[in-house]
Structures are given as C-alpha cells and as structure tokens.
Amino acid sequence: MKKQVKVGIIGCGTIADVYMTNITQHYGNLNLIWVADLYVEKAKEAAEKYGIAHAGTVEELLADSEVSIVLDLTIPAAHYSVNKQILEAGKHVYCEKPLAMKFSEAEELVHLASESGLCCVSAPDTFLGAGIQTVREVLDRNEIGKPIGFTANMTCAGHELWHPNPGFYYRNGGGPMFDMGPYYLTALAYLLGSIRRVSCFAEKGRPIRDILGKKVESEVPTTYTAILEFDCGAIGTMTMSFDTWKTGLPLLEIYGTEGSVEVPDPNNFGGKASIFDGVKLRETVAAVQDPFPAKLFTMMTAQEECHQDLPLTFPSDPDPRSNMRGLGVSDMAQALLDNRPTRLSMELSLHVVEALNALESSAKTGQVYTMRTRVEQTEPMNKEWALWEVQ
Ligand SMILES: NC(=O)c1ccc[n+]([C@@H]2O[C@H](COP(=O)([O-])OP(=O)(O)OC[C@H]3O[C@@H](n4cnc5c(N)ncnc54)[C@H](O)[C@@H]3O)[C@@H](O)[C@H]2O)c1
Known part of the structure; x- marks a missing residue:
C-alpha cells in the first residue's frame, strides 16, 4: 500500500467529475476524503457517487485537520478568495487554471504560501504527460539545437458550439x-524557460455570439x-481564437x-510528436555535386526523409485525448511525501498569470510588456509514474 496524502475538493461542477474519477481510481497516493461546494447538495451527490467520506460546506472542509491538499475546482472568478481561504487554513492548494485572475492577487497568494511553507499551484498539469515530456527530452538532448522560434495556435469557432452553458466565455475574465492560453503558456515556459517580453493585438472578430x-x-x-x-x-507567435472555423496552423x-x-496538443496528456x-x-543537400537546380x-x-514521428518516451493512454487530470496533484502529494520540490511549481503558475495579464494589457495599451517574474525549469516527470499513477 502506497503512502497516501489526504485531499479535499472545493467545487463539484463540470470538471470535478474527472478529478474525482482519477483520484479514486488511478492515483494511489491520494485519498479523497472531503468534497464541498457553495451548494452543499452538489457535494453530497458527488460524495454518494464516488464513495467519499465527508461532504459539506467549504468551512467544514477547511476545519478538518486531516486534509492536507485542497483542490480548488471553482470558477476562475472565485479562485483568489477560495485559494486564500485554503492557505489561511494551513493547507496546500492545487487550483484549476488560472491561479487567480489578476497578477497582484496571484503574487499575494504565492507570497502567503511561501511564508507559511505551503504549496499553491494551478493547472494545467498536461505538461507532465508523455506528450510534452517527450519534447522536453528532445530539447534536453539538444536534438534541435538552440531553440530560436516557435508558433502556438489554438483556433476554434467558439465554445458555444458545444458547451452546455457557454455564456461566461464571452464575459469579462473569459475569452x-x-x-486556453494557460495550456500553451505553461508548456512553453516549461520547455523554453522564462518569458521576457510580450506584445499583443486583440479583436472581437465575431462580436455577436x-x-x-x-x-x-x-x-x-x-x-x-x-x-x-x-x-x-x-x-514566436501565439494566436488564441474563438473566431476561426478552420486553419492549417500547427498547435505548437x-x-x-x-x-x-x-x-503534442498542450491541452492533452499524450498525442503526436x-x-x-x-x-x-543540410548534409543530404551538400552531398549533391550538381549545382542548381x-x-x-x-x-x-x-x-x-528528414521528418519522423517521435515515439512517446513513456507509456501513455492510447487515446491522446484521455483525461489524466490530477497528475499534478499526485506529483504534489509525492513531493510532500519525498520532501522534494513539486514539478508544477508556484513560480510557473505565477509566471503564467503574469503573462496572461501582460498579454491583455499589451492588447489594450499597444505597449510591449516586460515580464517581472522568472521561472526555473523543474525536473522531468518520473517515468515510473505509470506504475504508481495509472493502472
Ligand atoms: N469544464 C471544463 O471543460 C474545464 C476544462 C478545463 C478546466 N476547467 C476549469 O475548471 C474550473 C471549474 O470549471 P467548471 O467548468 O467545472 O465550472 P462549473 O461552473 O461547472 O463548476 C464550478 C463549481 O464550483 C462551485 N463554486 C463556485 N464558486 C464557489 C465558491 N466560492 N465556493 C465553493 N464552491 C463554489 C459551483 O457551485 C460549481 O459547482 C475553472 O477554473 C475552469 O477554467 C474547466
């Protein structure tokens, strides 16, 4: 039996299901003992469905000294205040993206966590999956030389095409x-290091939705x-769009x-590299003696013949879209047990919130924004993860 860390979840909405499934079925070092929601009925339903011992209010969850890590799966507008409450209760935070809406709020949370010896990080954890980890190894082995450029593109026609309640994507704080930016910015900062400067333009391509x-x-x-x-x-360039029906642009x-x-798609754990x-x-062309043409x-x-698919460097679920959310929580728990740093670091989560705000601010002011925070590259994922994470 693996050593376990006791966790609780605040926010029993759409995304909570996959976390509850993965934690109760796959991540053996996590023990989900509490669920809470603004609407206690939702928490009780989830507890019943997943066999979780306790369900109730946020305050009740935070009062239980057994709980060590709290997952904040509430809506982005609530992240700052809920995360602060969790830290003030002396517990580690794993929050859905983003850590907070404003850079100043995220800074305050990270400061509070550091002072209290706690972790406070946010999703995505997709970069810990086999897809982006394979690319990390390629870069570490210097197989493409020094990185000099990139392109990152998430283009779709808008989430209202499929989402059951899409209004919030078009209100302030949405877009x-x-x-989607956090997936791409997290992957880029993990692979390339700190962002130095950003400049951005933004438009309402199709304002009426x-x-x-x-x-x-x-x-x-x-x-x-x-x-x-x-x-x-x-x-490099980064385009995030809810206005685009079809492109041939690569994701990353x-x-x-x-x-x-x-x-591979930074929104997934596996995928094609x-x-x-x-x-x-260069060598093939140089070997040809005849001049032009x-x-x-x-x-x-x-x-x-110079282009080849990369096998993923450790086992991944055969379906690249499979949702392994919770891998970052499992890594955090293991880091606490082993007394090592988490692979998803507070600096990375903070850097991403600063970048999101920087891009928004540059689009409004027309100014280039120089980033203040820096991020250190953390350890690659442990390939043994498949043995202790996913059965
Ligand atoms: N839905 C998705 O496909 C998806 C995918 C990836 C990430 N996310 C992220 O997950 C988070 C949650 O999204 P969702 O789609 O599950 O939202 P949701 O609205 O379906 O669920 C949020 C839940 O949090 C509860 N809640 C809200 N404020 C609260 C508070 N102050 N205290 C306690 N409970 C509170 C709500 O009652 C609700 O049950 C967001 O940060 C989102 O960006 C969602």
Missing part, C-alpha cells in the same frame, strides 16, 4: 486567452495574436538551430 439561442455581444476580445520573447532568445511547434519539433532533422537535410530539387524532395 480564448484566459481560457449565439448563446443558447440568444444573440449576445462579447465583452472580451475573441481573437488574440501575440509575439513573445523568451530569456533563451526564442521568439518549436524551431531550433538544427531542426524543428512538433509538440515529430521531429525534423535539419542537420540531415539539383541541390534545390534535393532540398525539396529530401524533406520527408
């Missing part, structure tokens, strides 16, 4: 950058296009001095 049959004007921009510069020297690619890597070997292309022709035809 594609705050909703069809929300459950009603025409509603979006309060927030629905397409953002940004340029980001990293301390490592890499520069990183370009290096010696090659390129296709990064591939690598382009620039050194091989033979070299040019070789350069074009040799592309395919």
Whole structure:
C-alpha cells in the first residue's frame, strides 16, 4: 500500500467529475476524503457517487485537520478568495487554471504560501504527460539545437458550439486567452524557460455570439495574436481564437538551430510528436555535386526523409485525448511525501498569470510588456509514474 496524502475538493461542477474519477481510481497516493461546494447538495451527490467520506460546506472542509491538499475546482472568478481561504487554513492548494485572475492577487497568494511553507499551484498539469515530456527530452538532448522560434495556435469557432452553458466565455475574465492560453503558456515556459517580453493585438472578430439561442455581444476580445520573447532568445507567435472555423496552423511547434519539433496538443496528456532533422537535410543537400537546380530539387524532395514521428518516451493512454487530470496533484502529494520540490511549481503558475495579464494589457495599451517574474525549469516527470499513477 502506497503512502497516501489526504485531499479535499472545493467545487463539484463540470470538471470535478474527472478529478474525482482519477483520484479514486488511478492515483494511489491520494485519498479523497472531503468534497464541498457553495451548494452543499452538489457535494453530497458527488460524495454518494464516488464513495467519499465527508461532504459539506467549504468551512467544514477547511476545519478538518486531516486534509492536507485542497483542490480548488471553482470558477476562475472565485479562485483568489477560495485559494486564500485554503492557505489561511494551513493547507496546500492545487487550483484549476488560472491561479487567480489578476497578477497582484496571484503574487499575494504565492507570497502567503511561501511564508507559511505551503504549496499553491494551478493547472494545467498536461505538461507532465508523455506528450510534452517527450519534447522536453528532445530539447534536453539538444536534438534541435538552440531553440530560436516557435508558433502556438489554438483556433476554434467558439465554445458555444458545444458547451452546455457557454455564456461566461464571452464575459469579462473569459475569452480564448484566459481560457486556453494557460495550456500553451505553461508548456512553453516549461520547455523554453522564462518569458521576457510580450506584445499583443486583440479583436472581437465575431462580436455577436449565439448563446443558447440568444444573440449576445462579447465583452472580451475573441481573437488574440501575440509575439513573445523568451530569456533563451526564442521568439514566436501565439494566436488564441474563438473566431476561426478552420486553419492549417500547427498547435505548437518549436524551431531550433538544427531542426524543428512538433509538440503534442498542450491541452492533452499524450498525442503526436515529430521531429525534423535539419542537420540531415543540410548534409543530404551538400552531398549533391550538381549545382542548381539539383541541390534545390534535393532540398525539396529530401524533406520527408528528414521528418519522423517521435515515439512517446513513456507509456501513455492510447487515446491522446484521455483525461489524466490530477497528475499534478499526485506529483504534489509525492513531493510532500519525498520532501522534494513539486514539478508544477508556484513560480510557473505565477509566471503564467503574469503573462496572461501582460498579454491583455499589451492588447489594450499597444505597449510591449516586460515580464517581472522568472521561472526555473523543474525536473522531468518520473517515468515510473505509470506504475504508481495509472493502472
Ligand atoms: N469544464 C471544463 O471543460 C474545464 C476544462 C478545463 C478546466 N476547467 C476549469 O475548471 C474550473 C471549474 O470549471 P467548471 O467548468 O467545472 O465550472 P462549473 O461552473 O461547472 O463548476 C464550478 C463549481 O464550483 C462551485 N463554486 C463556485 N464558486 C464557489 C465558491 N466560492 N465556493 C465553493 N464552491 C463554489 C459551483 O457551485 C460549481 O459547482 C475553472 O477554473 C475552469 O477554467 C474547466
């Protein structure tokens, strides 16, 4: 029997189901003993469904000294106040994205946690999955040389096409950058390090949205296009859009001095990765003796043989969309048990909240924003995870 850390969940809404399933069925080092919600009935229903010992109010959950980590799965507008309450009760926080809406609030939370010797981090934890971890190894082995560029694109026609209650995506605090940006910014900062400067434009491409049959004007921009510069020297573009029906843009690619890597969807745990070997292309073209157009022709035809799929470096669920949410909580629990730093660090969560606010602010002011926070790259995921995490 593995050593376990006792956890509680605040917020028993849409996303809570997958956390409750994964914690009770897959993550053996977590023991879910409490669930709470503003609406106690929702907590009681969840407790019944998943066989959880206690259900009640937030205050009751926080008063239980047995609970060590609290998952905050409430709506983003409530994250700051709920996270603060959790920290003040002396418990570690694992929050759904983002840690807080405002940079100043996130700073306050991280400061409070550090002073109290507690952890306070936020999703996403998808970067701990086999997809992005495979790319991390490629970069660590220097297989594409020094990263010099990237492109990151999340484009869709809007969540109102599928979401049962999509209104909040178009109100203040919503929009594609705050909703989907955290996945891309977290993956990029984990792979490339600290963001140095950002610049952003934003528009309401389709301002009038069809929300459950009603025409509603979006309060927030629905397409953002940004340029980001990293301390490592890499520069790239990022587009987050609820206005785009179809594109051929990659989700995430990183370009290096010696090659390129296709990064799996940062919103998933597995997925498809591939690598382009620039050194091989250079050598293949150099070996051709005939001058133009033979070299040019070789350069074009040799592309395919220089490009190959990357096997994921540790076992992943065969369905790349499978939802392993909770991996970051499990890593946090193991870090507490082993007295080591968490792989999802407070600095990373804070850096992402600063970047989100920076992009929003640049889009409003037209100014380039220079980031204040920095992030240290944490350890790669332990490949043994499959043995102790997912059966
Ligand atoms: N729904 C998704 O597909 C999805 C995917 C990824 C991440 N997320 C993130 O998960 C979080 C929750 O999203 P959701 O879709 O589950 O929302 P939701 O509205 O379905 O559920 C939120 C729950 O929190 C409760 N709640 C709200 N404020 C509270 C408070 N102050 N105290 C206690 N309980 C409170 C609500 O009663 C509700 O049960 C958000 O941060 C969101 O960004 C959601």
